[in-house]
Amino acid sequence: MTDAVDYPALFLKRGEDARLRAGHLWVFSNEIDVKRSPLSGFQPGELCAIVDSAGKAIGIGYVNPNSLIAARLVVRGLEHALDRSLVVHRLNVALGLRERLYDEPYYRLVFGESDGLPGLTIDRFGDVIVGQTTTAGMERLKDEISEAIVKVLKPAAIVWKNDASIRALEHLPDYADVGYGELPTPVVVREGGLEFECDPIGGQKTGWFYDQHANRDRLARYVAGKRVLDVCSYLGGWGLRAAAQGASEVVCVDVSGGAVDAIRRNIERNGMTDKVTAVKADAFDELKRLREERQRFDVVILDPPAFVKRKKDFAEGRIAYRRLNEMAMQILSREGILVTCSCSYHMPRAALLESVQQAARHIDRQVQVLEQLQQSPDHPVHPAIVETEYLKGFICRVLPA
Structure with missing residues (x-):
């Protein structure tokens, strides 16, 4: 050698x-x-x-x-050591892309393998940085990573959100805490001219889903003047963005009481109490209730958690996606718009579309795919690593057969 x-x-x-x-x-x-x-x-x-x-x-x-x-x-090669200097360099390269993409410092700064730092995720919330290490190698380099973040970004705080289930595969412990600086309360993310309170320690993932940012940007032409239902809303990202883009009425649904409380705070924060409401309910139960009440929405947005977390979950998960899409179509108004997504890597794009088509045929509907959705460009896809492309979705028009 x-x-x-x-x-x-x-x-x-x-x-x-x-x-x-x-x-x-x-x-x-x-x-x-x-x-x-x-x-x-x-x-x-x-x-x-x-x-x-x-x-x-x-x-x-x-x-x-x-x-x-x-x-x-x-x-x-062997010319450059794997140390703080290398992490600084990779952070600067990643930062260069994000600063071209976004006017404000709210984005995913590092997306693991795609940014040359496998096992590391970094999200930026202004001067708050939320990091996640999912491998033993990145866990051992955590001090060097923190020093590199401080050097490149000079943040007020760094949070380590290391409670992802994937860490169990590397035999790593779960924890979530402030690793540097002092965390402001609340932590706020800005998107589309709106502000959302989020919780990078106790919330889902790193506190916000930046991967849907670009897809939420596409809503305006579909929601203006329309009644919108946002299912699995989390903090209200889709729903409040729809309201800001001209929807006449928005209902946000989430099963988590904490998430619904946060949605209501975000509604207040953005002055939308006149047109946005939040409901605590299971997605399937609420869709069934709305159908029984014969309620209709012009646009239904489905952004559920991963139903197929492992390959062996595929058969069961595919049924869940089909059921969810079928129930959504049943409360759509004539020629309504369905926005449907899956963040399950093990649910291929073709399988999701097949589930949508099966749902439509089961209730005698016809679907037109208007746009295909993918993760935002701050989650770049590594062409040699198919696992880096995980988010997929469709904007569909649903018609009587």
Whole structure:
């Protein structure tokens, strides 16, 4: 092997370097030559040089002997160490894109593999930064990451929201706390000229769903002067944006009492009490109630949590998506608009569209797909890593058959 800097070598089996050389960043445990580099010799998160079977270094990454994805490549070649300086550089590159995309500092700043920092997510809420490490390697680098964030962004506070279920795959503990500075109350995100209070410690994910920002921007032509139902509303992002874009009436529905309280605060904050209301209810139960009351909406927005979190959940999850879309169509007014989304990576775009079509045929409706939706550009897709493209959706017109 050529110069391996100061990192121990992780040798790949013959031919197992092809995917990495094609652009991917993951090494699976069965691709490692454990005779030359036993996984038991590494600590979770330890930095390593990833080396092909001929002894040529591919680059630097980190290893977790306890995970199916046993290593992740972070730096190609051996010229640059995996340290704070490298993180500073990657943050600056990521920041350059976001500053081109957005006029205000509210966005996903780092989207893991797509921004060259696998296992790391960073969301920006003005001068509050919310970080999430989902791998042992990034967890071990957390101090260097914090120092890099301070150097590049000079934030008032850094929150570590490390309670994602995916951390269990890396045998990492769950916690959520302030790691730097002092957290203002409330934390506010700005989108589309509106302000939303969010909770980066106790809320869902990092506190806000930036991945739908661009899709919410598309609402104006569909909602102006219309009655809108926002199902699985969380903090009211879709619903309040619809109201701001001209909807005559908006109803936001969420099963969480805390979320509904937050929606009501956001309604007040943005002066929309005359046209937006929030209802605490299960999505399926509320859609059934509205159908029984023969209520009609011109636009129904479905942005549910992931029904297919694992591959084995696909069959059951597909049924749930079909049911939800069918119930939504039943309360749409004639030639109404259905906005339907899935954030389940294991629910392919084609399968979601098939579920929509099956729902329509079951109740004798016809669907026209007007627009296809995907995650916002601050969640860039890595073309070699299909897992980075997870959000999909459709804006549909629903007609009598």
